[in-house]
Amino acid sequence: MxxxxxxxxxxxxxRKDRLISLLIGVFALLWITPILWTFWTSLRPYxxxxxxxxxxxxxxxxxxxxxxxxxxxxxxxxxxxxFIVAIPAVILTLFFGSLLAFVITRYSFRFNLYLLLLFTAGxxxxxxxxxxxxxxxxxxxxxxVGNRNILYDSYIGLILIHVALQVGFATFVLSSYMKTIPKExxxxxxxxxxxxxxxxxxxxxxxxxxxxxxxxxxxxxxIYNEFFWAIVMIKSDSKRPITSALGRLQGEYxxxxxxxxxxxxxxxxxxxxxxxxxxxxxxxxxxxxxxxx
Amino acid sequence: MSETTNSVxxxxxxxxxxxxxxxxxxAGTLLSSCGSDSSGPVTFTARTNVENELKIAxxxxxxxxxxxxxxxxxxxxxxxxxxxxxxSQYLQGxxxxxxxxxxxxxxxxRADQGLLVDLSENISALGNQIPEGFVSGATNxxxxxxxxxxxxxxxxxxxxxKSTMLELGLDPENIAxxxxxxxxxxxxxxxxxxxxxxGDKGGWEAMGTFSIINVxxxxxxxxxxxxxxxxxxxxxxxxxxxxxxxxxxxxxxKNFLDISWDGMRDLLLAKKCGAMMMGSWWANEFKAKxxxxxxxxxxxxxxxxxxxxxxxxxxxxxxxxxxxxxxxNSEGGAAFAQWCGSEExxxxxxxxxxxxxxxxxxxxxxxxxxxxxxxxxxxxxxxxVMNFLDRDCRNDFAGTIVGPAIQxxxxxxxxxxxxxDGMQAAWDALPALA
Numbered sequence: 001m002x003x004x005x006x007x008x009x010x011x012x013x014x015r016k017d018r019l020i021s022l023l024i025g026v027f028a029l030l031w032i033t034p035i036l037w038t039f040w041t042s043l044r045p046y047x048x049x050x051x052x053x054x055x056x057x058x059x060x061x062x063x064x065x066x067x068x069x070x071x072x073x074x075x076x077x078x079x080x081x082x083f084i085v086a087i088p089a090v091i092l093t094l095f096f097g098s099l100l101a102f103v104i105t106r107y108s109f110r111f112n113l114y115l116l117l118l119f120t121a122g123x124x125x126x127x128x129x130x131x132x133x134x135x136x137x138x139x140x141x142x143x144x145v146g147n148r149n150i151l152y153d154s155y156i157g158l159i160l161i162h163v164a165l166q167v168g169f170a171t172f173v174l175s176s177y178m179k180t181i182p183k184e185x186x187x188x189x190x191x192x193x194x195x196x197x198x199x200x201x202x203x204x205x206x207x208x209x210x211x212x213x214x215x216x217x218x219x220x221x222x223i224y225n226e227f228f229w230a231i232v233m234i235k236s237d238s239k240r241p242i243t244s245a246l247g248r249l250q251g252e253y254x255x256x257x258x259x260x261x262x263x264x265x266x267x268x269x270x271x272x273x274x275x276x277x278x279x280x281x282x283x284x285x286x287x288x289x290x291x292x293x
Numbered sequence: 294m295s296e297t298t299n300s301v302x303x304x305x306x307x308x309x310x311x312x313x314x315x316x317x318x319x320a321g322t323l324l325s326s327c328g329s330d331s332s333g334p335v336t337f338t339a340r341t342n343v344e345n346e347l348k349i350a351x352x353x354x355x356x357x358x359x360x361x362x363x364x365x366x367x368x369x370x371x372x373x374x375x376x377x378x379x380x381s382q383y384l385q386g387x388x389x390x391x392x393x394x395x396x397x398x399x400x401x402x403r404a405d406q407g408l409l410v411d412l413s414e415n416i417s418a419l420g421n422q423i424p425e426g427f428v429s430g431a432t433n434x435x436x437x438x439x440x441x442x443x444x445x446x447x448x449x450x451x452x453x454x455k456s457t458m459l460e461l462g463l464d465p466e467n468i469a470x471x472x473x474x475x476x477x478x479x480x481x482x483x484x485x486x487x488x489x490x491x492g493d494k495g496g497w498e499a500m501g502t503f504s505i506i507n508v509x510x511x512x513x514x515x516x517x518x519x520x521x522x523x524x525x526x527x528x529x530x531x532x533x534x535x536x537x538x539x540x541x542x543x544x545x546x547k548n549f550l551d552i553s554w555d556g557m558r559d560l561l562l563a564k565k566c567g568a569m570m571m572g573s574w575w576a577n578e579f580k581a582k583x584x585x586x587x588x589x590x591x592x593x594x595x596x597x598x599x600x601x602x603x604x605x606x607x608x609x610x611x612x613x614x615x616x617x618x619x620x621x622n623s624e625g626g627a628a629f630a631q632w633c634g635s636e637e638x639x640x641x642x643x644x645x646x647x648x649x650x651x652x653x654x655x656x657x658x659x660x661x662x663x664x665x666x667x668x669x670x671x672x673x674x675x676x677x678v679m680n681f682l683d684r685d686c687r688n689d690f691a692g693t694i695v696g697p698a699i700q701x702x703x704x705x706x707x708x709x710x711x712x713x714d715g716m717q718a719a720w721d722a723l724p725a726l727a
Binding site: 046047050051053071072135139148149152153231232235236237238240244247248249250 | 342343344368369370371372373375379382383385386387388559562578581582
């Protein structure tokens, strides 16, 4: 009797597992289909689609679209623009975020929680709402110093926007992680006479390595993928990031979607490479701060 | 010439400063732009990011430099939609001297704000090189001046395949009357095809049909007045236009809200429809399929409805160059823009491979192919040039109100009264233009 029961249980468990695997499979398929379809499209020439329709058997499959997209996109210039913006932005965000988190979690004063709330609440504002006033502020500051392009149409302005928008999230994640670091460490640092900055730099910061790594991966991809600010705050096309280079493959009326597909895949490659190299940090980055010590 | 342009630009600039350019533009920077002289280097934004068109723009800059010795720095605008949406910021920030732009409301609205330089003097300097309809399309109705140097345009017309007309026993080169048009629609439908292809997923495609029926039925003046709030949408004449439009619905494909303009094009490409009303910018797709298909393609003006107006109006969106009053060298920009509108500029663009329809009476068009000649003829027949509905009226009305209203009408053609009531209410609710 008891044996029978355990067999039944095992079967039930197996069935459940199979069902779950099936569901996961279906969802994985749903997610991968557009990517595979993009790849498939990128291998076909445009004339093929025009003559025979989208759902047709291809005559030719080749990498011509990739060569053309590579040539037309001027990819290296835009790619380097992306990194000129993304790298300082990520470093500054993490620096300011960790400073803030350090003060909020290691020292207790009255406005602790409100300060944290204030910084995270900034993330709730849609960027489109911030855009018009920010543009006016940038021009106004430019007029003050006599050079309108000091923030508007400049890398510095773009980096500052990213730092301002991301620092809230960084603070939030880092402070929840810091709460898991035992108070005793801080206490002994203070007993040993460490200054506030030394306490932050030599004691706490080295312990933050895992969340910093995870955050830097996340933020690099976010800032890399960002499109909005680069379009509205940068006037010179030569300063725009890779996401806008994709637009070079689009006509005003007629767009060669096969060429665009090839370009999109190439533009996505760096993020994919970063993801595969730092997969572990990426996954831990998504769960970090979800458990509070 | 530079002397007169100077005073004009100074006046415009001062006007801009008086209006405050939405209050934020520092008068100091504005006035500093007056110090420019037309022989200094010029910056120029091409409204495109396509490789081929950038090459043409660069060729223009090079040719200008070769001719005048004035260096021109060209840059692409990046994504054209983003450029279009962000034009207000572009002009209030640090714009290039000259930039490619569209005539109609998009120019006139910014001109009224003092952000663009008055180019009327440059237009008169070009004299009769510029066709009359072209100038009419580039004129700002609020002050009768031009703030854009027109360079290219394309006609909106009835496109069809000549072979289909031959099969139906119609004149393949001319569908002139409403009766012919009806024969076309019925004939193609009897053959099991779609009579009148319609794809209005984007919300703007069907505006072409609405506008042309409105001008054929009620005239150009009524149409423009209607779009600018001087006539009412609830007017019986507007209702008549919608009812005339409704006559076409039985001949349309049923999925008109699921396909866009390129879906219509594909129907014609695959010989699945009789005719379609569309701007003529995609003939190259026919060429890509085969020369035979291209030779089969034809365009005529939308047929006459009311003999009082004949076929005297056409949608032919005018593109050209504007000059920003906030720029470093607006005078140099104006001189460059004028050159682009002249015969030399157009020849330089065509030498670089530009296949757009340039309008300059000095240009030799004898080696155009028959389809392009016909496009010119279609435009040339019209006395009044419209810039298409979404360029003829304010942007916050065209896209957000007229587009969805026409979509609703196509779905429920019996509810015309409700639809025009809603449109008029929406117009009345709009804030006054700043």
